């Protein structure tokens with residue numbers, strides 16, 4: 001049995017594994033013994049009280065703040081079954097923040113194309129192999145256009161960030177991440193600054209990416225998108241993901257013999273219902289799960305047994 005209380009999923013199915021990850025700043029403990037196996041093609045929603053360490057966990061996956069304890073492993077076609085320990089940022093992980101991260105002096109299309117342009121060529125290459133550089137640029141330009149069509153911005157390719165709405169900028173930011181074809185995309189409250197209608201459009205867009213995954217799997221192909229989304233909105237968390245993980249500092253650490261709170265850990269890990277783009281949103285259906293998450297993840301007292309609601313893989317194995 002592993003810490004998630006189950007038989008292990010098949011190695012090739014896993015995109016990311018967090019093994020006993022701990023983190024903190026100075027004497028302040030933030031994360032403790034975070035264990036998680038993320039399936040390739042999964043859309044995992046991550047929730048938890050403000051300040052519990054959700055962004056810290058994403059930054060550890062991005063590689064800018066590697067964990068203080070334990071390890072994070074990323075699995076790709078190249079890395080094989082053992083995966084590769086994350087210890088620095090890399091193009092195999094993309095992140096989208098709440099605050100827009102676009103270059104203000106580039107159009108939508110240029111913003112999306114610039115990542116692969118800088119990634120695939122060096123300055124020397126650009127100077128010395130001009131013809132090949134020009135051909136590559138044409139390919140990247142076309143790919144950026146295709147990506148913007150995918151995020152429904154076909155008509156806005158030539159706009160600058162200041163000419164776009166908040167929702168459009170977040171779509172460009174997502175296209176920017178997706179064009180690099182990362183193994184995993186991290187979204188840190190990506191829709192937090194948007195109004196409700198725009199937010200709904202973007203949730204819908206995530207569902208359409210999930211449907212692309214399902215189609216790829218049906219055809220025997222690798223699902224193209226694996227995603228972790230941090231959100232404060234529980235309805236959104238249940239709606240856009242197929243699995244919900246709750247991080248919380250409110251768990252019964254005294255029972256495990258700690259003298260002081262060791263940090264937030266996974267206290268909730270369950271599947272969520274999968275929705276499609278053809279059915280209207282209906283948050284009434286989420287009520288029971290929403291209440292359970294509120295009680296287990298967000299309420300300080302009484303502290304819960306941290307393993308009781310961590311059953312995702314056990315349920316998958318039992319199916």
Ligand SMILES: Nc1ncnc2c1ncn2[C@@H]1O[C@H](COP(=O)(O)OP(=O)(O)OP(=O)(O)O)[C@@H](O)[C@H]1O
Nearest residue numbers: 025026028030048049050051052053054055056057
């Ligand atoms: N660079 C830093 N130096 C010191 N403390 C930090 C640093 N970054 C984060 N922290 C602290 O670590 C804890 C976790 O922060 P983090 O931003 O990961 O929380 P969060 O769950 O993302 O919160 P929110 O939901 O409000 O975004 C907080 O107490 C925060 O003050």
Ligand SMILES: [Mg+2]
Nearest residue numbers: 054055056188
């Ligand atoms: Mg945060």
